[in-house]
Amino acid sequence: MKQNVFVYNTLTRTKEEFIPLDAPYIGMYVCGPTVYSDAHLGNARTYISFDLIFRYLTHLGYKVRYVRNITDAGHLEGDSDEGEDKISKKAKLSQLEPMEIVQMYATGFHEVMRQFNVLPPSIEPTATGHIIEQIELVKIMLDRGFAYEVDGSVYFDVEKYNSTQDYGVLSGRHLEDLLNNTRSLGGQDEKRGKLDFALWIKAKPEHLMKWPSPWSLGFPGWHLECSAMSHKYLGEQFDIHGGGLDLIPTHHTNEVAQNMACYGKNPAKYWVHTNMLTVNGQKMSKSLGNSFLPHELFSGDNNILNKGYSPMTVRFFMLQAHYRSTLDFSNDAMEASEKGFKRLMNAYTLLDGLKSSAETEIEIQPLLTRCYEALNDDFNSPVLIAELFEASRIINSVHDSKMKINEANLVELKNLMNTFVNGILGLQNEQAGTDELPQLMEFIVDLRSQAKSNRDYATSDRIRDGLQQIGFQLKDSKEGTTWSKI
Structure with missing residues (x-):
């Protein structure tokens, strides 16, 4: 069925139908x-958000050409035209070639x-x-009078451009405000x-x-790179340009x-x-000492959170917030997300074992x-996840009789969960990696049943309580004992 997707467009500051x-x-x-250091969580949040968008548009039947560049030169310190190239600086400090970095x-x-x-x-x-494509763009801007050369460097003339x-x-923001809030920097005389x-x-x-280049032995400006690459692979105008708010x-x-x-x-x-x-509640930054890298979040080797969290838990946590809202890391928020993720995945694993009836x-x-x-409402993953928890409630109710x-509704339910949990949200059940788990649990359940038959209730209770402590719940009924992940 055709879906009408609406997306918030920064350019117009409104939510528009995506055509x-x-x-x-x-x-x-x-x-x-820019690959001069480890990927940080801000990177991860952006690319997980656009992964959701990529997956959903592809699911709707669109043929998406998704271009995501690697900046491996030209990005100077402070994101300005001053200072050293970030990759070159790291290479010198590490006594390596830049391309090794x-x-x-x-x-x-x-x-x-x-x-x-x-x-x-x-x-x-x-x-x-x-590099060739970037040089060609500079030539065009020089020919059209929007750029000028000074001693081998070429600059974009912002005020001339703003006149048209x-x-x-x-x-x-207006040019006058930008000019008033920009201080003169050393080295900008030219x-x-x-x-x-x-x-x-x-x-x-x-x-x-x-x-x-025609002007000097040199390197391209950071902003030029994306214009050249997006133009080469997507043309003069394309559908979506994305990135972090700071860009x-x-x-x-x-x-x-x-x-x-x-x-x-x-x-x-x-x-x-x-x-x-x-x-x-505070902005994540190195200067405040409250930033950590993905691997530090996974391992728990940081000074902010009480423990480590798995990659899928973190992905779920990020998707629980809308991509345009602030994402706040805290112990309470991460623990709640971990419980929520396990609850969703537990229901997901019960799907294959559900039995249909003649009635519904x-x-x-x-x-x-x-x-x-x-x-369709600006890729609202938190609302989607709330609906998937409703699906989980249905799964648990059917499982508990x-x-x-x-059969028809059961097939629809399975398709819904597979499509949205795995296909679009990209969530994977990290606990379901071993094929031996069901057989192992059946063996343990059988041992407990034998203990109960022998009136060894202490051992029976110990097995039940021990499994609960490590995340497995046993349920006894007239039909026997079933197990599920908590």
């Missing part, structure tokens, strides 16, 4: 990591994405693999305006990563300016942004409709 430029094809570009942290990033069950993008281009276009169209940004930077002799004021604003200067078009029809992370007391179609309605369901 692809060239259905059934969709182009989606998301700014990827890139390989090390790109591999680590991919491993974190694998642990979170994030699907790989359709294309994962690198900045260093697209709105430079702050994405951020919602720029005409305080807001001008580098398209190509002449490399100093000690700079490790540099390429020949709007500078990086994404400059991408819009570059594309408008080159092609007269905003690169994306819909701009989608994820919100920030907090810890106990359940209609699955209304529940299915509400699941779609949740995702408190509710009847016929």
Whole structure:
């Protein structure tokens, strides 16, 4: 059935119906990591959010070309045109080649994405693999008068551009306000305006990563990279451009300016942004000493939380918050999510063992409709998860013989859970990895039954209580004893 999807567009600050430029094809570009250090949780939150969007649009039958880049050069310290290249600096400190740093942290990033069950993008281009395309964009902007060269470096002329276009169209800020709030920095003397940004930077002799260009031996500006790669693989305009909220004021604003200067078009029809992370209500940051990496969250090796949490628990925790809302890490929130995730997965594992009856007391179609309605409303995963807990309640009631369901509705229920839990939310049952578990539990249940038959109630109770402590619940009934995960 056709679904009408609505998405919040940062560009218009409204929720709009999602109408692809060239259905059934969709182009989606998301700014990827700069691989000079370990992937952080902000990265993970953004890519899990867009994984949900990618999965859902694909489920609806769209052919999605998802491009997520790797920045392996040109991203300077402080996200500005000053300072050293982040990757070059790390390479010098580690006494390694820059590409060794890139390989090390790109591999680590991919491993974190694998642990979170994030699907790989359709294309994962690198900045260093697209130097020629970036040089060509600079030539276009120079030819059209939106850029100027000074001693081998090329800058974008923001004030000239703003005379014909709105430079702050994405951020919602006026040029005058931006100019008033921008302080002059050392080394900016060669720029005409305080807001001008580098398209190509002449490399100093000690700079490790540099390429020949018509202007100098140098390297591309950070903002230029995404414009070049999105244009190459998705064209002058595509459907969705995504990233974290922190990219709007500078990086994404400059991408819009570059594309408008080159092609007269905003690169994306819909701009989608994820919100920030907090810890106990405070913004997560290294300077506050409250940040931790994914592997520190998994292991519990951090000073913030009481214990570690599995990758699927963390994914579930992130999806319990809407991607546009602040996500707050706390002990209470993580523990609640862990319990909720186990409850959902326990119900999921009971599905295959459910038995249908001739009668039914359940209609699955209304529940299915509400699941779609949740995702159609700006990919509202928290509402979807609430509906899946309703599905879990039905599963548990059927399993406990408190509710009847016929074969047709049981098939619908199984399809619903498989589609939304595993296929779209991307949640996997971490406890269900061993094929031997059912046989093992049957053996234990049988031992307990023998103990009860021998009137050895102390052993029977010890088995029941011990299983409960490690997350398994036994239920006795006239038909026998059944088990489930808590």
